[in-house]
Amino acid sequence: MTLKEAPIKTTFLIKEIIANDKITTFLRTLGCMDDEEITIISKISNNWVINVKDTRYAIDKNIAECIVLCD
Numbered sequence: 001m002t003l004k005e006a007p008i009k010t011t012f013l014i015k016e017i018i019a020n021d022k023i024t025t026f027l028r029t030l031g032c033m034d035d036e037e038i039t040i041i042s043k044i045s046n047n048w049v050i051n052v053k054d055t056r057y058a059i060d061k062n063i064a065e066c067i068v069l070c071d
Contacts, residue, residue, distance in 0.1 A: 003040065003048060003059075003067040011039040012069040019066035030057055032067060 006012060014036050017024050031053040032038065039051040046061040 001069050001071060002065050003038070003050070003069060004061060004064040006040055006069055008040045008043055011037055014038055015068045015070045017066055018068055019063075023063060023066055027063070027067070031055070038067070038069070 003012075014032055014034055016034055017027055017032065019027070036052065041049040041051055041056060043049070044058075047058050048061075048064045049056060049058050051057075
């Protein structure tokens with residue numbers, strides 16, 4: 001399941017990032033790495049507000065599709 005498909009107000013572990021090098025590097029600078037906890041705070045239009053390492057970020061639909069979560 002990708003972040004895009006996951007329910008809001010739920011915490012998951014990141015299984016892997018499936019993206020090109022530019023997006024992967026960007027997500028890693030935010031702290032989105034394998035086996036890291038990620039919480040989906042809310043979904044507003046085509047943007048997801050997430051919490052990673054006690055920091056909130058807004059990401060768009062395309063980036064949300066690149067984050068694969070553990071079931």
